[in-house]
Amino acid sequence: MPNPAPYVIIHHSYIPPACNTTSECIEAMQFMQDLHMNTNGWNDIGYSFAVGGDGNAYTGRGWSSVGAHAPLYNNKSIGICVIGDWREELPPQNQLETVHNLIQLGVDSGYIRSDYILHGHRQVRANTECPGDRLFEEIKTWPHFSSDVDVFYNDTKKKS
Template sequence: MIRVLSVFVIMILPKDFVLADCGVVTREQWDGLSPTRVEYLPRPVGLVIIMHTVSSPCNTDQTCAAQVRNLQTYFLDQLNYWDLGPSFLIGGNGKVYEGPGWLHVGAHTYGYNRKSIGISFIGNFNNDKPTPEALAAAKALIKCGMTKGHLKRDYKVVGARQLIATESPGRKLYQEIRNWPDWTDNLDGIKNN
C-alpha cells in the first residue's frame, strides 16, 4: 500500500493585501481612523448607489487623502456615525478610497444601507463633470466587486436621488451613470415603500 503524504501550506497574507481588494486605497494608506463599531453587510448585494460628497474636489493623491480624512472627521465628530458613510469614495485622481468597504454596513442612503454598496465621488457634480479617471475607477471597482462575489451578477446601479430626497449624485454625475449598462430606472423591488 502506498501512503500519500499531503502537505498543506497555509499562507498568511499581509493585512493590506487582503484589504486592498480591487485596488482600493486602504484606510491605513490614507491614514484613517478605525470605526468605532462595525456591522457586517450580508453579501452579495444587488444594489450600488452612486452619490457625491458635495465638498471640494480633489485631483492629487495628497489632496484626496486629506479630503477623505476630513470627511471621516465630519461623519465621526459632527454626525456621530461609526465611520465614514459611503462604502467607498472616489477622487478625481482616479483612486478609490476605503470607507466601510465591501464587508461592513455603511451609512450613506437612509433605508438602504443594509442592502447596498454606496460609492461617493469626492466633489460637487451639480455643475462640474467627474474626471474620466474617476468614472473609470468607479466602473472598475464595480466590475471587481461583482467578480469577487461582493455584488450579485445581476446588480443594479442607481443614483441616490432615485431613492431618497436629495440632489445627489449631482446633475452631471447622474447624467453619466444613466448611460452605464447596469444603471436602472426600474425601481420595482428596489425602492422601499
C-alpha cells in the same frame, strides 16, 4: 452585511470639492470621515468607498460592513462616493473609469451581484440632489442603471 450586495448607490461629496492629487484626496477622505463621525455621530465614514480625481479608490467601510449612505439600502448596497461637486461638471474620465473598475472588482470578487442594480443617491433618498445633475445624467447611461425604484419615506411608498 451579506454579500453579494444587490445594489450599488452612487454619491458625490459636494463638500469637500474635487481632489486631484493623492494628498488632496486623503484630506478629503479625512474630512468626510470627521464630518460623518463628529457631526452625524456615525461610527465611521458612511460610504463603502470613495473615488478621487487622482484615479484612486479609497476604502471607507469596505465591501462587507453596513454603510450609512442611503437609508433603507445601507444593509444591501455598496455606496460609492465620487469626490467632488458634480452638479454642473462631469468628473474626469480617470475618476469615472475607477468607479467602473471598482464595481467590476466587486462583481468579480463576489461582493456585488452580477445582476446588481445601479442607482443615484437621489433615487433612494428624499430631498437630495446627490450625486449632482451632471453625474446623475452620466450614470443613467451605465450598465445596470435602473430608473425603476421603490422608495419608502415616512411609511409612504413612492414610485419614482
